[in-house]
Amino acid sequence: MNDPAAPLDSLPLRDDLRGMSPYGAPQLQVAVALNTNENTHPVPGEVVEAITQRVHETAASLNRYPDRDFTDLRRALADYLGHGLTEDNLWAANGSNEILQQILQAFGGPGRSVLSFVPTYSMYPLLALGTGTEFIAGDRAEDFSLSAESASQQVRAHAPDVVFLCSPNNPTGTALGLDVVRAVYEAGEATNTVVVVDEAYAEFARFGTPSALTLLEGRPRLIVTRTMSKAFALAGARLGYFAAAREVADAMRLVRLPYHLSSVTQATALAALAHHGTLLATVEDVKMQRDRIVDELKRMGLTPAESDSNFVFFACHGDAHEMWQALLDRGVLVRDVGIPGHLRVTAGTEAENTAFLEAVEDHLSVR
Numbered sequence: 518m519n520d521p522a523a524p525l526d527s528l529p530l531r532d533d534l535r536g537m538s539p540y541g542a543p544q545l546q547v548a549v550a551l552n553t554n555e556n557t558h559p560v561p562g563e564v565v566e567a568i569t570q571r572v573h574e575t576a577a578s579l580n581r582y583p584d585r586d587f588t589d590l591r592r593a594l595a596d597y598l599g600h601g602l603t604e605d606n607l608w609a610a611n612g613s614n615e616i617l618q619q620i621l622q623a624f625g626g627p628g629r630s631v632l633s634f635v636p637t638y639s640m641y642p643l644l645a646l647g648t649g650t651e652f653i654a655g656d657r658a659e660d661f662s663l664s665a666e667s668a669s670q671q672v673r674a675h676a677p678d679v680v681f682l683c684s685p686n687n688p689t690g691t692a693l694g695l696d697v698v699r700a701v702y703e704a705g706e707a708t709n710t711v712v713v714v715d716e717a718y719a720e721f722a723r724f725g726t727p728s729a730l731t732l733l734e735g736r737p738r739l740i741v742t743r744t745m746s747k748a749f750a751l752a753g754a755r756l757g758y759f760a761a762a763r764e765v766a767d768a769m770r771l772v773r774l775p776y777h778l779s780s781v782t783q784a785t786a787l788a789a790l791a792h793h794g795t796l797l798a799t800v801e802d803v804k805m806q807r808d809r810i811v812d813e814l815k816r817m818g819l820t821p822a823e824s825d826s827n828f829v830f831f832a833c834h835g836d837a838h839e840m841w842q843a844l845l846d847r848g849v850l851v852r853d854v855g856i857p858g859h860l861r862v863t864a865g866t867e868a869e870n871t872a873f874l875e876a877v878e879d880h881l882s883v884r
């Protein structure tokens with residue numbers, strides 16, 4: 518049988534997949550899991566009722582394929598986003614990861630490239646790999662910021678087919694100025710580069726942070742992606758979406774699998790959107806808790822980045838893995854994002870964050 522140390526080596530895998538390991542934050546059973554940026558508040562009862570009712574109505578017709586064009590859902594998403602968008606501008610898939618994959622299937626692929634600015638979302642290189650797209654790791658300033666000048670200069674230097682801008686950026690937490698998005702878009706004019714702004718955390722941005730949705734008008738190569746996994750507290754439902762020119766949404770029909778959004782997924786998302794006010798009510802609480810983590814970590818002498826998201830990236834002034842383990846030993850799971858001297862923690866409920874802050878303080882007192 519297979520060598521257990523290298524179980525995949527005997528398979529005729531694609532050369533570019535050999536030796537790769539799958540994406541995966543550890544799914545450990547711990548009291549306080551603050552490692553994957555979920556909204557840790559449970560789904561409110563009113564929304565549970567609405568989803569149950571709508572899925573119940575769908576169940577009897579699960580013998581039929583779903584609405585392939587999920588028109589009702591696209592309309593509901595357009596209504597939620599506003600900005601004069603209609604269902605023609607909207608597209609959805611099973612999480613924004615599938616959205617990004619479909620974008621690369623349509624605009625990337627063999628012989629093409631995608632540029633992003635690291636450190637950023639760790640799925641980008643893996644989505645590039647899976648679609649045979651070359652991943653170009655652009656860089657950021659020492660403090661992880663990205664200026665319009667640096668970003669546009671890198672776009673001109675690499676002439677990529679696609680650019681991924683993560684704003685607010687995961688894992689560092691800070692939103693990009695719209696000047697960066699504008700400059701990158703203009704720098705990509707000569708090469709017809711598709712510019713994707715991944716706004717998975719947009720609902721958590723600090724007051725006055727504008728969305729790239731405001732730039733869509735007149736920019737046919739711009740795509741703004743969102744998800745229901747974070748602010749909407751529906752990570753388990755798998756629903757991501759984008760807004761763009763209608764031609765971009767039409768292009769996705771060339772690469773999506775037929776009936777990729779199940780009737781159950783559509784029913785769940787529609788019910789959730791009908792109650793978005795209730796679902797998003799936890800966002801203000803999470804933002805307050807996020808700011809509390811930033812303040813408290815500063816008080817303890819650590820260096821957190823300013824955050825527009827539901828997580829905090831911080832310099833721990835010591836060995837990151839050692840601190841990660843010390844927190845886990847105290848029942849708190851955070852994320853070691855592989856950046857030396859830094860960790861990332863999701864802002865959970867008040868009680869979860871108290872447990873995290875106490876574990877940090879305890880660790881610092883003995884280290």
Ligand SMILES: *Cc1c(COP(=O)(O)O)cnc(C)c1O
Pocket residue numbers: 554611612613614615638683687715717743744745746747752755756757
């Ligand atoms: C969590 C996250 C996503 C969302 O993934 P889903 O597939 O929608 O759950 C997308 N982009 C970034 C940067 C994320 O952190």
